[in-house]
Amino acid sequence: MHTIENFSDLPLAPPIQRSIQDVGYSKPTPIQIQAIPPLLEGHDLLGCAQTGTGKTAAFALPILHRLFINQRKASPKQARVLVLTPTRELAIQVHDSFKVYGQHLKLKTAVIFGGVGQSPQVKSLSTGVDVLVATPGRLVDLIDQRFLSLSELEVFVLDEADRMLDMGFIHSIRKIIAMLPKKRHNLFFSATMPPDIEKLAATILVKPVRIEVTPVSSTVELIRQSVLFVDSDKKKDLLKSLFKNPDLKRVIVFTKTKHGANKVSELLGKDGISVDVIHGNKSQSARQRALEDFRAGKIRALIATDIAARGIDIDDISHVINFEIPNIPESYVHRIGRTARAGTRGVAISLCDLEERSFVRDIERVIGQKIPVNQQQPFHSENVMHFTGTIKPKAPNRGRQQSRPHSHSTPSRKKTNSSFKQRSFR
Ligand code: AMP
Secondary structure, eight states, X not given: OOOOOSGGGSOOOHHHHHHHHXXXXXXXXXXXXXXXXXXXXXXXXXXXXXXXXXXXXXXXXXXXXXXXXXOOOOOTTBEEEEEEOSSHHHHHXXXXXXXXXXXXXXXXXXXXXXXXXXXXXXXXXXTOEEEEEEOHHHHHHHHHTTSOBOTTOOEEEEOSHHHHHHTTOHHHHHHHHHTSOSSOEEEEEESOOOHHHHHHHHHHOSSOEEEEOOOTHHHHTTEEEEEEEOOGXXXXXXXXXXXXXXXXXXXXXXXSSHHHXXXXXXXXXXXXXXXXXXXXXXXXXXXHHHHHHHHTTSOSEEEEEHHHHTTOOOSOOOEEEESSOOSSHHHHHHHHTXXXXXXXXXXXXXXXXXXXXXXXXXXXXXXXXXXOBOOOSTTOOHHHHHOOSOOOOSSTTHHHHHSOOGGGOGGGOHHHHXXXXXXXXX
């Protein structure tokens, strides 16, 4: 069989090849190599893969190819392709990906999820869409109100099936499946395949091709992780105390906000630690200089926000410290992936206060392992460790700052990711 190394080895239509070039992907990832050919041939697919593997493009590209080859206008209130995702964040991300990969096609897309007014969503469906990305609850609501029908659906994608079941969506999913036409193309993705997921897959898929890619956790496993539970007013002292350890040679400290990054930078600077900060409010030249100094070993700690850190491509980072825990588990994986480059062991330390306790649980679920707790540190809080609730954030836009920037999220992280990706895709 002809081996696939480059996107040009895949028989994807020219406008799709063009968008792949536009986003700057040089080579398909393992899941893309395995999934795209059978999907182009119209086989159903059962994919055991996590976020971070290039999964979205693995299904979006062949679906877009199909839409390009069989061009037809969707009927009013109908969708040709439906992607079901468990969360609003993922729905937005997947929708963005379709828009970016489909930028050279004439496509109508829509994304719908709960928790917001339904009128704009109803409007976006009224004339029919090629691609609809949705969370199950709101989708069923809109169907019940007859704003949408799935009777002409061609492709059905169930993404993160295990998480859907965890979140209690099984009834909505069953209801949706019952409404689909018998003849359709089915794609089913799940990070884990426990028996209930296998059973669900069997009710949806017909003679599926089964693929499995090494999960992100293989990268994560190379990293010595720990979580330090601490009351929020002690975090600064804890951070300073960590820097007493001379092993912390080249450290990235992640904060949630630019303001927070400045504060941490001041704090460490006052403590005599050579430090610089990069975030969106810094000029390009200031960022460049900070990175060069960091690379050259002139500064010991670089304080960064998630977005600013995307441009960082530096080896030999000894430690990643999460001064604040991201509420998107994938951000955690990306952050800690900055250390342990090229197979070396890195260290990732996360400082977790009460408000962030539930984020750690989400992260553990995604990476499929418990993060070891360092209880020996001087500011250890039993209270935080045993807290099982979820606290609504105080700051009004906390969630948004942590989320990916929607309009250009997933596929725009070209180079930054690819260095991390190369490792996580193994
Ligand atoms: P996903 O698993 O779909 O969430 O994708 C994870 C990240 O990998 C996203 O930021 C994509 O933009 C990026 N990505 C997807 N395919 C490739 C590729 N072939 N080369 C480099 N990065 C990619």
